[in-house]
Amino acid sequence: xxxxxxxxxxxxLLAWKLVFDAYSTSxxxxxxxxxxxxxxxxxxxxxxxxxxxxxxxxxxxxxxxERVGLAAGExxxxxxxxxxxEAETKEKSxxxxxxxxxxxxxxxxxxLFRAWYIACRSKQTRIAxxxxxxKYFSPLIVDDTLDEVQKWAAExxxxxxxxxxxxxxxxxxxxxxxxxxxxxxxxxxxVIKIPSSYPIDSIAVVGANRVAVNERKxxxxxxxxxxxxxxxxxxxxxxxxxFKRNIVGALRxxxxxxxxxxxxxxxxxxxxxxxxxxxNLFHRTCLYKWxxxxxxxxxxxxxxxxxxxxxxxxxxxx
Numbered sequence: 001x002x003x004x005x006x007x008x009x010x011x012x013l014l015a016w017k018l019v020f021d022a023y024s025t026s027x028x029x030x031x032x033x034x035x036x037x038x039x040x041x042x043x044x045x046x047x048x049x050x051x052x053x054x055x056x057x058x059x060x061x062x063x064x065x066e067r068v069g070l071a072a073g074e075x076x077x078x079x080x081x082x083x084x085x086e087a088e089t090k091e092k093s094x095x096x097x098x099x100x101x102x103x104x105x106x107x108x109x110x111x112l113f114r115a116w117y118i119a120c121r122s123k124q125t126r127i128a129x130x131x132x133x134x135k136y137f138s139p140l141i142v143d144d145t146l147d148e149v150q151k152w153a154a155e156x157x158x159x160x161x162x163x164x165x166x167x168x169x170x171x172x173x174x175x176x177x178x179x180x181x182x183x184x185x186x187x188x189x190x191v192i193k194i195p196s197s198y199p200i201d202s203i204a205v206v207g208a209n210r211v212a213v214n215e216r217k218x219x220x221x222x223x224x225x226x227x228x229x230x231x232x233x234x235x236x237x238x239x240x241x242x243f244k245r246n247i248v249g250a251l252r253x254x255x256x257x258x259x260x261x262x263x264x265x266x267x268x269x270x271x272x273x274x275x276x277x278x279x280n281l282f283h284r285t286c287l288y289k290w291x292x293x294x295x296x297x298x299x300x301x302x303x304x305x306x307x308x309x310x311x312x313x314x315x316x317x318x
Contacts, residue, residue, distance in 0.1 A: 003089070009094070032233070035112065056128075076103045166244045175195070205226040220260050256271065
């Protein structure tokens with residue numbers, strides 16, 4: 001019955017195709033809103049579980065794309081409704097749409113996919129998904145990611161009067177993005193490494209050359225850049241922008257968070273909570289985590305009470 005590609009299944013899958021079409025033409029903010037909605041409504045797990053049941057992963061027999069003529073990149077990246085209707089069988093039409101939707105899932109919502117993959121209780125399914133993804137999809141996703149970074153780097157807006165341009169170099173053979181910012185005739189440089197099995201495995205950020213700051217602050221910038229990439233659904237461009245903003249902010253003398261030693265946090269906020277006693281600044285997310293871990297509402301430095309909620313309420317009232 002399923003091999004006949006019933007209308008209900010066709011409608012469900014084509015609705016997902018429309019969702020990803022909306023992703024392809026939306027701003028970063030809108031994409032983030034879409035992703036949060038899909039996460040809160042738990043929409044992705046039913047799609048992936050259905051997909052891997054139909055394509056054989058849950059039985060440890062994943063579909064071999066060569067056998068059904070779908071191994072070529074253009075077949076994975078595109079789905080033509082009219083051509084699909086002319087397919088040899090309705091089952092092949094369904095397989096083509098599922099393969100294309102999986103590619104779009106990895107391209108637009110890799111964070112939600114990885115969350116499902118980590119939570120998957122079937123070791124057999126995870127192993128089948130990992131090898132299948134690495135073989136057929138990861139090379140395409142890595143190329144797409146590097147293309148986006150290269151295009152963004154070429155189209156960067158001119159830096160401000162007191163800023164330098166972020167130098168970005170893309171190495172396809174090494175699957176790396178190198179970013180440098182000039183400080184006192186030296187380059188503060190990081191390297192972003194994309195694993196061959198991305199997005200099964202996460203992107204890593206490594207410090208290549210530290211300039212003008214101590215090791216602790218430098219490592220905090222690297223961790224923040226890594227966190228932003230993870231937080232923003234694998235977006236390297238967002239991580240590069242935050243890395244630059246941390247450097248520029250430090251050079252301008254802007255206050256850093258006294259907990260994480262970064263100016264920009266993983267959720268892209270400036271430190272906006274100040275202790276009224278010692279006058280140190282904190283990111284609200286860092287301060288909230290400190291409250292949770294310490295089980296007390298006190299400043300992590302001077303240990304005097306901080307009225308976290310009351311200050312926010314007063315600010316909103318003003």
